Amino acid sequence: MKVALFLPCYIDQFYPQVGIATLQLLAKLGVRADFPQQQTCCGQPMANSGCETDAIPVYRHFVDTFRDYDYVVAPAGSCVYHVRKHFDIIEQTPQVQHVRTSTRELFDFIINVLGVTEIPGSFPHKVGLHLSCHGQRGLHQANESEMTPVRDGQLRRLLSSVQGLELTELDRNDECCGFGGTFCVSEAGISARMGQDRVQDHVRNGTRVLTGGDMSCLMHLEGIVRRQQLPVKVLHAVEILNGAVV
Amino acid sequence: MSHSQKSDLFLLDQERTTWHDETLWFVRQKRDKAVYAVPEFQELRQLASDIKDHTLSRLHFYLQQFEENARRNGVHVHWAADADEHNRIVLDIIRSQGATRVVKSKSMLTEECHLNPHLIQHGVEVIDTDLGERIIQLRDEAPSHVVLPAIHLKKEDVGETFWQHLGTEKGLTDPQQLTEAARQHLREKFLAGEVAISGVNFAVAETGSVVVCTNEGNADLGVNLARVHIACMGMEKLIPRLSDLGVFTRLLTRSATGQPVTTYTSHFTRPAEGKEMHVVIVDNGRTKQLGRPDFRASLKCIRCGACMNTCPVYRRSGGHSYDFTIPGPIGAILSPNIDMKRHASLPFASTLCGSCTDVCPVKIDIHTQLYKWRQVLGQAGELPASKKWSMKLLSRVLARPGIFGAGGKMARHGLRFLPHGLTHAPGYNPWAIARELPAPPKQSFREWHAQTVK
Amino acid sequence: MTSREKILxxxxxxxxxxxxxxxxxxxGGDSSLDRFTAVLQGIGGQVVEVADAARLDEVVRHLYPTARTVAAEVISATVAVTPETPIETLAAVDLAVLRGEFGVAENGAVWLPGANMLHRALPVVSQHLALVLRRADIVATMHQAYARLGSVDSYGIFLAGPSKTADIEQSLVIGAHGARSLTVFLV
Incomplete structure (x- = not known):
């Protein structure tokens, strides 16, 4: 199985430890992932800003970079969702179709491709899970409160399997954090307020480690946590899972 | 003013924003409870969506079938191409009766057409009788929500308004007593009303009936005491069969407020003996929207307001921040069809979280349409210039890995070595008004990878 | 071209x-009387079982001791109401007692056709409203309700509970413009 790692630009530049943990966790699960150095971005920032046509060269570059892999794995649900849903405006060559269907969110890949549902290890902390909307509602990786009262999902299951890890029960299980890509600057006021409310829900319910599957949400929430100097550590879930495995 | 500018004003009052958010979230929770209790709810959504899709695909047929049946029932049917014609028709009917006193129950369509100012300008007294609508009418404001028109107001505001206009005691804030005052005040208006105007929730093609849903009973009270009933409807209100109401009445109020049904689900088919009933069918941009394949599904909307209650942006910015008759996510996909330039910021007033799509009882792909409107606006040159050029530049960088690597490194090092006061200056960096930028590491992942992994 | 032609x-x-x-x-669904009763009570309505239909008059009077002006079809009335009754007379009605056709268990609604209203405004203009319903006449859901109706005649209401509003701060207030209370008498 030929697997490539795709890292969104902000993880590459600001959160290299997330990329490293992804490679290491995959290795522990028996997968050696390549990192094609010519990779750039999925094009979402442009497309979400209304400049989808400007993103076409970026889409093509993405496909060219990853066309020869069986799977493209990314620790970023939002980018994966973009590739799978919105790469429909370029010609649907076999390569494009292949890349769209084989691009998988990391935890979806671990559970549904590798068939791993439990992570042996320990992380004795109170962890608050932030669900990314694109992972949850876009890729259907978790139940939605709009449909059912049952709180369940891929990441929740993986985290629950770690010894000593206690998940926080939030008042609003799946409210958006307000990052929203360029929304975070074009609607900076609302974006910040949404993030503050999200963080408060965690603080109120005892979260000490705030985690999730999408670093973009977490970058925004971490920015608020640090500005308000709150006693909450923000980690991508892959850092927790990789660190937990001995 | 753009949506974000109006939102910033709303956000200034932090406590009120919290209250607004929590009040609407409470409505969303009531909706959830009602939805979870119906095992076939998701099937009903699909049925409703399919029925509406079908109706739109044969709209010319159902419009005529409705008209024919309504006429056979003794109902006068009028057609209005736009808001002006709608207002003219309504005024003509009122004048033909020699009437000057009109009572009106809730109708977003008449808000859309700005009927009230038109009637008032021509010497007609028009009284909104839905409590929320009456409150905002007295305050000369627009509704901020399609189901809860006065949700932006607190009881103190209502007390103040009623003290000024209805002569209630100053400082009265008890909702029970305020509602009683409105009941007394409006009862006089109902008893004196000559013409009653109502909206339409559903128009049944096979029977020629219009169905109006209220909790207060104001539509029935107004219509049945007046000599003439004028029902104003957007042409998308049609459904083919009486039995389709089974689907829609089960969805509408559960989605809107979490009630199992509205108190009054009233079916108007024939006028009472000696009275008159008129239906005005309005286009006002709807046929244009019907011709936009990516956006026509917005015409399936049954105005339940669920997308507003669930929208994390709406809850924190208030309905008036949208500056359009229908606020919230659905308003953001309807408004650019009416005036693209004026409402250009609305499709961007969303994180595309998708919750609106998931609560929509007729399964309108609202967040996908928001995304698509952004592209239409981009193509039409309606984006702010700074956004347009920065995205073009970004595209060049992202299609070229070499420049991309160098650019990322520059940004990261800039953050490392420039003073905090500069990188976080609110004037230049809206991110930093409420957030810290990420702490930049020494090495990027790709640098680490090139060095470490063979 | 007329607007009609243009639009079409x-x-x-x-x-x-x-x-x-x-x-x-x-x-399918639950069409039990228990379900209907529980839902109607949950939305502010009252349900009264009348064991002996012959004593309906008495039971109603007992429950509304202060109602002086009573318009009714099913019990003895103090005021006669017809479609020609003037508005001032209608406005003075304290209690209307009308015959409901059937109830809907899932939402507590009762089908009240125009033909049972004496005057179309009566159920909403009266201060209080009572509906008399046969306890066997309950359907489970709105699907079955519309199937049972077949046609809606000239005018009719699915009426679920007393008039209410929550337009001031989402505080529920019973008695907005229509009847301040609704009682269903099961016979």
């Missing part, structure tokens, strides 16, 4: 290819 032409030009109209299944 634009609709014809812009509407998409025809998609199928689905059949709506029945979905």
């Amino acid at each position: 032409a634009a609709v014809r030009a812009n509407q998409p290819y025809e998609t199928p109209l689905p059949d709506v299944p029945d979905f």
Whole structure:
């Protein structure tokens, strides 16, 4: 199985430890992932800003970079969702179709491709899970409160399997954090307020480690946590899972 | 003013924003409870969506079938191409009766057409009788929500308004007593009303009936005491069969407020003996929207307001921040069809979280349409210039890995070595008004990878 | 071209290819009196079981001791109401007692056709409203309700509980413009 790692630009530049943990966790699960150095971005920032046509060269570059892999794995649900849903405006060559269907969110890949549902290890902390909307509602990786009262999902299951890890029960299980890509600057006021409310829900319910599957949400929430100097550590879930495995 | 500018004003009052958010979230929770209790709810959504899709695909047929049946029932049917014609028709009917006193129950369509100012300008007294609508009418404001028109107001505001206009005691804030005052005040208006105007929730093609849903009973009270009933409807209100109401009445109020049904689900088919009933069918941009394949599904909307209650942006910015008759996510996909330039910021007033799509009882792909409107606006040159050029530049960088690597490194090092006061200056960096930028590491992942992994 | 012709032409030009109209299944459901009663009470209505239908008059009077002006079809009235009754007379009615056709268990609604209203405004203009319903006449859901109706005649209401509003801060207030209370008498 030929697997490539795709890292969104902000993880590459600001959160290299997330990329490293992804490679290491995959290795522990028996997968050696390549990192094609010519990779750039999925094009979402442009497309979400209304400049989808400007993103076409970026889409093509993405496909060219990853066309020869069986799977493209990314620790970023939002980018994966973009590739799978919105790469429909370029010609649907076999390569494009292949890349769209084989691009998988990391935890979806671990559970549904590798068939791993439990992570042996320990992380004795109170962890608050932030669900990314694109992972949850876009890729259907978790139940939605709009449909059912049952709180369940891929990441929740993986985290629950770690010894000593206690998940926080939030008042609003799946409210958006307000990052929203360029929304975070074009609607900076609302974006910040949404993030503050999200963080408060965690603080109120005892979260000490705030985690999730999408670093973009977490970058925004971490920015608020640090500005308000709150006693909450923000980690991508892959850092927790990789660190937990001995 | 753009949506974000109006939102910033709303956000200034932090406590009120919290209250607004929590009040609407409470409505969303009531909706959830009602939805979870119906095992076939998701099937009903699909049925409703399919029925509406079908109706739109044969709209010319159902419009005529409705008209024919309504006429056979003794109902006068009028057609209005736009808001002006709608207002003219309504005024003509009122004048033909020699009437000057009109009572009106809730109708977003008449808000859309700005009927009230038109009637008032021509010497007609028009009284909104839905409590929320009456409150905002007295305050000369627009509704901020399609189901809860006065949700932006607190009881103190209502007390103040009623003290000024209805002569209630100053400082009265008890909702029970305020509602009683409105009941007394409006009862006089109902008893004196000559013409009653109502909206339409559903128009049944096979029977020629219009169905109006209220909790207060104001539509029935107004219509049945007046000599003439004028029902104003957007042409998308049609459904083919009486039995389709089974689907829609089960969805509408559960989605809107979490009630199992509205108190009054009233079916108007024939006028009472000696009275008159008129239906005005309005286009006002709807046929244009019907011709936009990516956006026509917005015409399936049954105005339940669920997308507003669930929208994390709406809850924190208030309905008036949208500056359009229908606020919230659905308003953001309807408004650019009416005036693209004026409402250009609305499709961007969303994180595309998708919750609106998931609560929509007729399964309108609202967040996908928001995304698509952004592209239409981009193509039409309606984006702010700074956004347009920065995205073009970004595209060049992202299609070229070499420049991309160098650019990322520059940004990261800039953050490392420039003073905090500069990188976080609110004037230049809206991110930093409420957030810290990420702490930049020494090495990027790709640098680490090139060095470490063979 | 008239607006009618213009609109219909634009609709014809812009509407998409025809998609199928689905059949709506029945979905079954609980049509028990208990369910109907619990839901109606949950939305502010009152349910009174009348063991002996012959004593309905007495039971109603007992429950509304202060109602002086009573308009009714099913019990003895103090005021006669017809479609020609003037508004001032209608406005003075304290209590209307009318015959409901059937109830809907899932939402506590009762079908009240225009023919049972004496005057179309009576159920909403009266200060209080009582509906008399046969306890066997309960259906489970709105699907079955519309199936049972077949046609809606000239005017009719599915009436679920007393008039209410929550337009001031989402605080529920019973008695907005219509009847301040609703009682269903089961016979």
